[in-house]
Amino acid sequence: MILSGNEIRQQLGGNIQIDPFDESRLNPNSYNLSLHDELLVYEEVVLDMRKSNRVARVQIPEEGLVLTPNQLYLGRTAERTETHNLVPMIEGRSSIGRLGLFVHVTAGFGDVGFSGFWTLEMFAVQPVKIYPGVPICQIFFHQITGAITEYASDKYQHNRDIQPSMMFREFANGEASDGQLELAFAGGKSVRDNS
Numbered sequence: 001m002i003l004s005g006n007e008i009r010q011q012l013g014g015n016i017q018i019d020p021f022d023e024s025r026l027n028p029n030s031y032n033l034s035l036h037d038e039l040l041v042y043e044e045v046v047l048d049m050r051k052s053n054r055v056a057r058v059q060i061p062e063e064g065l066v067l068t069p070n071q072l073y074l075g076r077t078a079e080r081t082e083t084h085n086l087v088p089m090i091e092g093r094s095s096i097g098r099l100g101l102f103v104h105v106t107a108g109f110g111d112v113g114f115s116g117f118w119t120l121e122m123f124a125v126q127p128v129k130i131y132p133g134v135p136i137c138q139i140f141f142h143q144i145t146g147a148i149t150e151y152a153s154d155k156y157q158h159n160r161d162i163q164p165s166m167m168f169r170e171f172a173n174g175e176a177s178d179g180q181l182e183l184a185f186a187g188g189k190s191v192r193d194n195s
Helices: 005-011
Strands: 016-019 031-034 038-042 055-059 065-067 073-083 086-092 115-124 128-130 135-143 181-184 190-193
Touching (some): 073 135
Antiparallel strands (some): 016 073, 031 135, 038 055, 038 073, 065 128, 181 190
């Protein structure tokens, strides 16, 4: 069963945390999350599942940024969420979908206990202009039955930024340092992420 908007409001501060929360973004059975002002794009021509692929950071200016087709953009929500005893999920808003913008390629399914920002895998069918702060997707919550084991992955839990794929950690032992990821950003700068 999916929680109603009224039930989402009732569970705020307990099983559901949305920070910041804006009452005007509460829907009949979901809540609109907004787009942060940065994106990541992969710099590799071929992405390798076994490696940490290089990414470049792109600022979304107030006047907007045009996304081009055949390019994957990684964004994130401006809101941080935390969910207990419920299954959080995100979907694109219909108004965004009608512009041909996918906000999650496949990964809209969350886990009980997830805490952090939602990384968005954005793909445009045709050129589309986006803006920082726009309500980009909606989060909704399913009830769950049975014993619960909360999400505790060292890959994405308690993230503080956009998260590129860390699938390389799932391959053979020793291929990646445990708990650390080094990304090469545009301009030759490196950022070490300990999430």
